[in-house]
Amino acid sequence: xxxxxxxxxxxxxxxxxxxxxxxxxxxxxxxxxxxxxxxxxxxxxxxxxxxxxxxxxxxxxxxxxxxxxxxxxxxxxxxxxxxxxxxxxxxxxxxxxxxxxxxxxxxxxxxxxxxxxxxxxxxxxxxxxxxxxxxxxxxxxxxxxxxxxxxxxxxxxxxxxxxxxxxxxxxxxxxx
Amino acid sequence: xxxxxxxxxxxxxxxxxxxxxxxxxxxxxxxxxxxxxxxxxxxxxxxxxxxxxxxxxxxxxxxxxxxxxxxxxxxxxxxxxxxxxxxxxxxxxxxxxxxxxxxxxxxxxxxxxxxxxxxxxxxxxxxxxxxxxxxxxxxxxxxxxxxxxxxxxxxxxxxxxxxxxxxxxxxxxxxxxxxxxxxxxxxxxxxxxxxxxxxxxxxxxxxxxxxxxxxxxxxxxxxxxxxxxxxxxxxxxxxxxxxxxxxxxxxxxxxxxxxxxxxxxxxxxxxxxxxxxxxxxxxxxxxxxxxxxxxxxxxxxxxxxxxxxxxxxxxxxxxxxxxxxxxxxxxxxxxxxxxxxxxxxxxxxxxxxxxxxxxxxxxxxxxxxxxxxxxxxxxxxxxxxxxxxxxxxxxxxxxxxxxxxxxxxxxxxxxxxxxxxxxxxxxxxxxxxxxxxxxxxxxxxxxxxxxxxxxxxxxxxxxxxxxxxxxxxxxxxxxxxxxxxxxxxxxxxxxxxxxxxxxxxxxxxxxxxxxxxxxxxxxxxxxxxxxxxxxxxxxxxxxxxxxxxxx
Numbered sequence: 101x102x103x104x105x106x107x108x109x110x111x112x113x114x115x116x117x118x119x120x121x122x123x124x125x126x127x128x129x130x131x132x133x134x135x136x137x138x139x140x141x142x143x144x145x146x147x148x149x150x151x152x153x154x155x156x157x158x159x160x161x162x163x164x165x166x167x168x169x170x171x172x173x174x175x176x177x178x179x180x181x182x183x184x185x186x187x188x189x190x191x192x193x194x195x196x197x198x199x200x201x202x203x204x205x206x207x208x209x210x211x212x213x214x215x216x217x218x219x220x221x222x223x224x225x226x227x228x229x230x231x232x233x234x235x236x237x238x239x240x241x242x243x244x245x246x247x248x249x250x251x252x253x254x255x256x257x258x259x260x261x262x263x264x265x266x267x268x269x270x271x272x273x274x275x276x
Numbered sequence: 277x278x279x280x281x282x283x284x285x286x287x288x289x290x291x292x293x294x295x296x297x298x299x300x301x302x303x304x305x306x307x308x309x310x311x312x313x314x315x316x317x318x319x320x321x322x323x324x325x326x327x328x329x330x331x332x333x334x335x336x337x338x339x340x341x342x343x344x345x346x347x348x349x350x351x352x353x354x355x356x357x358x359x360x361x362x363x364x365x366x367x368x369x370x371x372x373x374x375x376x377x378x379x380x381x382x383x384x385x386x387x388x389x390x391x392x393x394x395x396x397x398x399x400x401x402x403x404x405x406x407x408x409x410x411x412x413x414x415x416x417x418x419x420x421x422x423x424x425x426x427x428x429x430x431x432x433x434x435x436x437x438x439x440x441x442x443x444x445x446x447x448x449x450x451x452x453x454x455x456x457x458x459x460x461x462x463x464x465x466x467x468x469x470x471x472x473x474x475x476x477x478x479x480x481x482x483x484x485x486x487x488x489x490x491x492x493x494x495x496x497x498x499x500x501x502x503x504x505x506x507x508x509x510x511x512x513x514x515x516x517x518x519x520x521x522x523x524x525x526x527x528x529x530x531x532x533x534x535x536x537x538x539x540x541x542x543x544x545x546x547x548x549x550x551x552x553x554x555x556x557x558x559x560x561x562x563x564x565x566x567x568x569x570x571x572x573x574x575x576x577x578x579x580x581x582x583x584x585x586x587x588x589x590x591x592x593x594x595x596x597x598x599x600x601x602x603x604x605x606x607x608x609x610x611x612x613x614x615x616x617x618x619x620x621x622x623x624x625x626x627x628x629x630x631x632x633x634x635x636x637x638x639x640x641x642x643x644x645x646x647x648x649x650x651x652x653x654x655x656x657x658x659x660x661x662x663x664x665x666x667x668x669x670x671x672x673x674x675x676x677x678x679x680x681x682x683x684x685x686x687x688x689x690x691x692x693x694x695x696x697x698x699x700x701x702x703x704x705x706x707x708x709x710x711x712x713x714x715x716x717x718x719x720x721x722x723x724x725x726x727x728x729x730x731x732x733x734x735x736x737x738x739x740x741x742x743x744x745x746x747x748x749x750x751x752x753x754x755x756x757x758x759x760x761x762x763x764x765x766x767x768x769x770x771x772x773x774x775x776x777x778x779x780x781x782x783x784x785x786x787x788x789x790x791x792x793x794x795x796x797x798x799x800x801x802x803x804x805x806x807x808x809x810x811x812x813x814x815x816x817x818x819x820x821x822x823x824x825x826x827x
Contacts, residue, residue, distance in 0.1 A: 132577055133575075133576050133577035134577060135577035135578070136557075136558065136560055136574065136577055137557070137558065137577075139560070140519065140558050140560070163577075167578070170579055171577070171578060171579055174562065174579040174580065174736075175559075175560030175561050175562050175580070176560070176561035176562065177519050177520070177559075177560035177561035178560060178561075192481070193481030193482050194481045194482030194638075194639070194676065194679070194710065194712045194726070194727075195481075195482045195638035195639050195644070195712055197481075197726055198639045198640060198712060198714060198718055198723075199639070199640075230520065231479065231481055231520075231561065231563065231730070231734075232479070232480070232481035232482060232483070232484075232520075233520060234306065234478065234483070234484035234487040234488075234520070234521060235306060235307055235310060235344075235484070236344075236482055236483075236484055236636055236638035236639075236644065236710075236712075237307050237343075237344025237345040237347070237484075237638060237644040237645050237646075238307060238310060238311070238344065238345065238347075239638060239639075239644070241310075247310070248306065248309075248310035249310065250307075250310055250311065
């Protein structure tokens with residue numbers, strides 16, 4: 101694979117979702133400064149960043165792979181691990197911290213046996229933390245599968261986690 | 277669009293609004309949406325239609341009304357009747373109350389005469405909770421883009437800057453640098469292109485002013501940026517917004533598109549020779565990107581690490597060209613300043629801190645939400661009048677202002693005036709506007725550890741004092757919290773704090789020790805109790821330790 105090619109490089113697989121990524125790359129005229137924007141699109145589309153994706157982005161934007169890797173690992177928003185079927189993001193901002201975010205994390209830990217940044221073995225649930233969701237009026241706040249819920253308690257949290265763990269797995273591949 | 281056409285749009289929008297005898301406003305900002313305000317709005321709309329009232333009662337999605345903790349919030353046209361904690365099943369009762377003036381059950385009534393509402397003075401937030409943030413006509417109806425036209429048609433760029441200088445406004449992002457000076461520096465600098473960047477990377481935990489402004493009144497920020505671009509001679513702008521704020525990003529993109537369609541952004545704005553194109557750039561969760569040189573590195577697509585200044589971004593910023601960077605709230609203040617004049621703005625506030633400031637009031641306080649107050653108000657008024665005091669009969673302990681760069685202000689300074697100088701004199705800062713109230717159940721050593729944990733993980737790693745210093749300070753704090761600290765370590769903590777403060781490269785490192793310094797200064801007894809008595813006076817730390825041992 102040439103490092104810098106004048107022609108557009110073919111995507112790593114014939115997965116149709118690459119077309120979405122190509123769209124963002126084209127919209128920015130394959131300019132190197134679009135790196136973060138393109139990584140956002142990859143993560144939105146695939147759920148996380150794979151090594152293949154990083155290499156493809158590097159060649160497409162004519163940016164060294166080392167830089168792409170550096171950027172992808174510098175920012176907390178980007179994840180290089182596949183998320184579980186459900187995600188639960190606990191806000192650990194100051195207001196949520198004061199109002200007991202730690203006990204919410206403990207609740208998940210007790211119920212599902214995972215620490216922040218981990219996914220259950222059956223890939224059902226991932227536990228993540230966020231620096232601040234800006235939903236301080238609702239502290240402590242948690243994002244369940246993209247929906248913000250506020251004023252949570254440890255018990256309420258355990259109930260939600262139990263529901264997630266008991267649901268039937270959808271027939272989807274990991275990371276989809 | 278020229279000025280006359282703008283006036284026509286405003287008249288038409290006001291007429292359309294005036295057709296309705298009643299208006300029911302439903303808050304559609306992120307806080308209320310997360311408690312299902314969208315369902316409430318849909319149900320009220322259905323109810324209004326069902327009763328055949330859709331010709332006389334308008335149901336309108338609006339931006340943040342401020343009292344986020346009581347959401348979803350609903351109000352009538354003049355905010356005389358307000359409702360809190362509304363669910364879809366309350367729709368009929370609300371329509372009854374607004375249209376037929378019938379009483380509703382106590383639980384959802386919100387007293388619109390609360391100090392929380394009455395004591396505010398709104399400039400930045402004057403449209404929040406009033407206009408539909410997704411409709412440019414609503415903004416234009418309330419004098420939107422008038423200031424831009426006034427600047428383009430009647431003022432020279434230097435006169436615009438003069439107004440901003442005269443207003444005395446200082447940067448609302450945290451550092452409080454005089455905005456007029458910054459603009460002057462960029463206007464004087466020479467380059468092939470100049471850029472205007474809006475810093476919407478609101479990273480301070482416990483702060484949500486910028487999110488709320490962007491979600492509630494995005495055009496206000498765009499207008500401020502356009503005026504700034506005209507004043508300093510820029511032709512391109514970027515809004516660097518946190519990816520954690522999807523709704524703000526969506527509304528911003530909608531607003532940019534609408535402004536372009538109306539010829540208020542893009543080429544030949546207002547049929548003059550002024551061009552200004554704005555794009556949104558997404559952050560990716562790095563606190564340090566709030567620092568202006570780190571932000572520039574991130575807009576350029578790289579790792580967000582700061583670089584030494586000078587050269588300042590005003591001389592060599594984005595792609596080496598002169599760049600003006602201001603915070604969301606600063607830009608949101610510009611249109612009123614140009615419309616009403618710098619002198620008007622300077623008449624509000626204290627001698628050295630002009631205007632109003634938006635604060636995000638949260639933590640152990642009854643009324644959590646967003647407030648806008650004149651500079652110089654006392655901290656006591658904010659916490660006990662607007663905030664309604666501490667719930668559950670507990671005792672006030674401290675207010676944490678300015679996030680990880682700020683400090684904890686204890687009880688004895690409650691009557692202090694809230695302005696840049698006063699807060700700095702007690703070791704805290706106004707910062708971007710986060711205010712977290714703490715009561716006796718919060719341990720100040722634990723709070724210091726919380727912020728240090730934050731800073732240690734957010735340190736970009738470029739300079740040694742910050743990268744290593746934060747780790748070392750965190751280690752000592754952890755030992756103290758666990759009852760393993762010693763007097764020597766406390767002395768080392770003080771020394772490290774001084775070292776990191778004086779030798780770090782950027783603002784993040786230089787202000788990182790502030791939470792430690794202020795807690796050491798005002799709550800030394802709590803540190804001592806942890807070290808000598810192996811006890812946490814607030815019962816926070818040892819409990820945690822016991823839980824860990826038990827687990």
